[in-house]
Amino acid sequence: MSVADKVCLNHTDRAASNLCLSCRKPVCEDCVVESDGSHFCSATCAEGHARTNANMEVYRGKKKGGFLSLIIKLAIIGAIVYFGWQYKDQIMNMINKK
Ligand SMILES: [Zn+2]
Numbered sequence: 552m553s554v555a556d557k558v559c560l561n562h563t564d565r566a567a568s569n570l571c572l573s574c575r576k577p578v579c580e581d582c583v584v585e586s587d588g589s590h591f592c593s594a595t596c597a598e599g600h601a602r603t604n605a606n607m608e609v610y611r612g613k614k615k616g617g618f619l620s621l622i623i624k625l626a627i628i629g630a631i632v633y634f635g636w637q638y639k640d641q642i643m644n645m646i647n648k649k
């Protein structure tokens with residue numbers, strides 16, 4: 552996507568240098584707001600984008616070491632213990648039958 556043929560959101564006589572990462576509006580070098588190496592049309596867009604990223608990191612963190620994974624781990628351990636017992640009983644039965 553080229554910004555060469557677009558004009559700034561605030562200066563209709565100026566060529567846009569960047570597109571806002573958040574709302575995709577074109578802005579010139581004077582209007583562009585830089586945040587974390589990305590370009591935005593306004594501080595509001597930069598903040599909104601940063602907030603989205605922060606939320607995503609929180610979400611990822613929850614998925615990684617959250618309550619749900621603890622439940623899954625316990626379920627797996629429980630299943631191993633349960634089937635271990637089942638297997639043990641089968642062996643015991645086989646030995647007893649002989
Ligand atoms: Zn924007």
Ligand SMILES: [Zn+2]
Nearest residue numbers: 559562579582
């Ligand atoms: Zn401008």
